Amino acid sequence: MIESNDSENKTTPSPEIRDVSSSPEEELLFPHLSNDFIHEIADALDWGDEDHVKNLISSLHAADLADLIEALSASSREHLINIIRTSLDPEILIFLAESVRDQVIHQIGIQALSLALTELESDDALAIIECLEPEQQRAVLKAIPAPERANIEQVLSYPEDTAGRLMQQEIVAVPPFWTVQQTLKYLHSADDLPETFYDLYVVDSRYNFVGAVSLNRIIREDESIKLSDIIEERLRPILVTMGQKEVAYLFRHYNLVSAPIVDETGRLLGIITADDMVHVVEEETERDVLMLAGVGETDFQTPLFKTFYRRIGWLSITLIDALLTTTVISQYTDSIEKMVVLAVLMPVVAAMGGNAGMQALTVTVRALATHELYGQNIRRRAIIKESLIGGLNGCFFAFILVIVTIGYFNDVHLAGILASAMIFNMLWAGLAGVILPLFIEKLGYDPAVASGPILVATTDVLGYVSFLGLATLFLL
Structure with a gap:
C-alpha cells in the first residue's frame, strides 16, 4: 500500500463529473460504475463524507477504481486521492490513462510512488517507470531498495518495444x-x-x-x-x-x-x-488505427494543447497534399474554363480512389501486423487480389457514373472519359494499398505511419491528372 508523509491538501471538491451516461449493456458489463454510482461518489466528495466514499469504493477492483478516478472532475479526483492515498492499491496506476496517472503521481509524490512500486511485479513496476520523465525516473530509482533497483535498471537497459521490456523477472x-x-x-x-x-x-x-x-x-x-x-x-x-x-x-x-x-x-x-500480450496487442492495434487516421497517440484525458500539438504534424501533411493537388488542378484551368462541368465531376474520381485505397491499405497494414503476409507467394496473391478488387470496383462504379453522366449532362464522350479515369484510379488505389505498405516495411519504416499520406496524395493527383488530362486530350 502507498504511504505518504505529505500533508493532505484541503481542496474544495466539485460535484462536476464527466458525462458517463451508460447504456443497458454497459450497466451489465460495469455494474459498479453506473452513472448513478459515480454521481453518488461525487456527491459524497462534495459533502466531505469520507467514510461513505471509502465504503462505496471498498469492493471495487483496481481497474474499476481507475475508471472512477478518470470519470471524476479534476477537483473531485484530487479529493478522492487525498482520502485513499494511505491505502491506495498501487495496481490502480497501471490502469490509469497516462495523463491522469501523471496527475496522481504528482499528487502522491515520488517517495510514495517508490514505495508502491516495490509491491508490484517487476513488469508492472517497469510499465509505470517508463511513463515518467527522465528526472522522475532517476528520483524513483534512487528511492527504491538496491536489489529491486538493479532488476529494474537491467530491464530498462533493453531496447523499447522488445521482449526484455515486457518480461517479468519473478519466475519459478x-x-x-x-x-x-x-x-x-x-x-x-x-x-x-x-x-x-x-x-x-x-x-x-x-x-x-x-x-x-x-x-x-x-x-x-x-x-x-x-x-x-x-x-x-x-x-x-x-x-x-x-x-x-x-x-x-x-x-x-x-x-x-x-x-x-x-x-x-x-x-x-x-x-x-x-x-502482458493482451496489452501489447491492444496497444499495437490502437496505434495502427490512430496512425492511419493521422491523430497519433492520444486519449480523451490528454490536455487540450498537448492534443492540439500532436495533431498539427498530421494536418500539415494533409495541407501539403492539398497544395500539391491544387498545383495539379491549376495546370488545367484553361480546360476547366472551357468546360465547367469538369470542375463538377473531377472530385468524384479522386474521392473514390482515395477511399478504395484506404480499404486496401487498412487490410494490408493489419495483415502485416499479424504476420499474415509472411511469404512472397502470399504477398503476390494479395497484390493481385487487391488490384483485381480495385479494378472490379472501378468498373462497377464507372458503369453507374456513365448512366448518371449521360442522363444528367447528355454527353457520351464525357461519360467515357469519366469512366476510364475512374477505372484507372481505383485500379491504382487497390494496387498501391498493398505495395506501398510492403515497400515501406521493407525500408524499415512503420507502414501504418507513412502509407496513408502517400496513398492519398497519389490517388488525388492521379485522379485529377487522369480525368482532366483525358478530357483535355479528347474533348477540347
Whole structure:
C-alpha cells in the first residue's frame, strides 16, 4: 500500500463529473460504475463524507477504481486521492490513462510512488517507470531498495518495444534432477514465489533454459518422477531482444499462456505472460488505427494543447497534399474554363480512389501486423487480389457514373472519359494499398505511419491528372 508523509491538501471538491451516461449493456458489463454510482461518489466528495466514499469504493477492483478516478472532475479526483492515498492499491496506476496517472503521481509524490512500486511485479513496476520523465525516473530509482533497483535498471537497459521490456523477472526455476515431491515441497515452503504463475522452468547449473513443466502436470504426476522425465521440450524460449510485435504473434500462433525469455547464451532471464500480450496487442492495434487516421497517440484525458500539438504534424501533411493537388488542378484551368462541368465531376474520381485505397491499405497494414503476409507467394496473391478488387470496383462504379453522366449532362464522350479515369484510379488505389505498405516495411519504416499520406496524395493527383488530362486530350 502507498504511504505518504505529505500533508493532505484541503481542496474544495466539485460535484462536476464527466458525462458517463451508460447504456443497458454497459450497466451489465460495469455494474459498479453506473452513472448513478459515480454521481453518488461525487456527491459524497462534495459533502466531505469520507467514510461513505471509502465504503462505496471498498469492493471495487483496481481497474474499476481507475475508471472512477478518470470519470471524476479534476477537483473531485484530487479529493478522492487525498482520502485513499494511505491505502491506495498501487495496481490502480497501471490502469490509469497516462495523463491522469501523471496527475496522481504528482499528487502522491515520488517517495510514495517508490514505495508502491516495490509491491508490484517487476513488469508492472517497469510499465509505470517508463511513463515518467527522465528526472522522475532517476528520483524513483534512487528511492527504491538496491536489489529491486538493479532488476529494474537491467530491464530498462533493453531496447523499447522488445521482449526484455515486457518480461517479468519473478519466475519459478528448478533443476532437472528434482523429483515432483521435492518440487512440491519447495513450492509449499518458498516465500518468494510470483503472485501468479503457470509453469515451472527447468534450468541447468548455468541457469540456461532446458524446458518447462506445467503446474497442473506437477500436481498430477507421481511424486517419485523426476522433472527431467516430464519436461515439455517443444516450448521454445524467446530472445530478450525480439520485438514485441513478434512476441505477440508467437503467443497468438502457439496459443501460449506464458513463455520464457533468454539472452543470447540461453540463460533464463524472466517470463512473459498472456496478460502482458493482451496489452501489447491492444496497444499495437490502437496505434495502427490512430496512425492511419493521422491523430497519433492520444486519449480523451490528454490536455487540450498537448492534443492540439500532436495533431498539427498530421494536418500539415494533409495541407501539403492539398497544395500539391491544387498545383495539379491549376495546370488545367484553361480546360476547366472551357468546360465547367469538369470542375463538377473531377472530385468524384479522386474521392473514390482515395477511399478504395484506404480499404486496401487498412487490410494490408493489419495483415502485416499479424504476420499474415509472411511469404512472397502470399504477398503476390494479395497484390493481385487487391488490384483485381480495385479494378472490379472501378468498373462497377464507372458503369453507374456513365448512366448518371449521360442522363444528367447528355454527353457520351464525357461519360467515357469519366469512366476510364475512374477505372484507372481505383485500379491504382487497390494496387498501391498493398505495395506501398510492403515497400515501406521493407525500408524499415512503420507502414501504418507513412502509407496513408502517400496513398492519398497519389490517388488525388492521379485522379485529377487522369480525368482532366483525358478530357483535355479528347474533348477540347
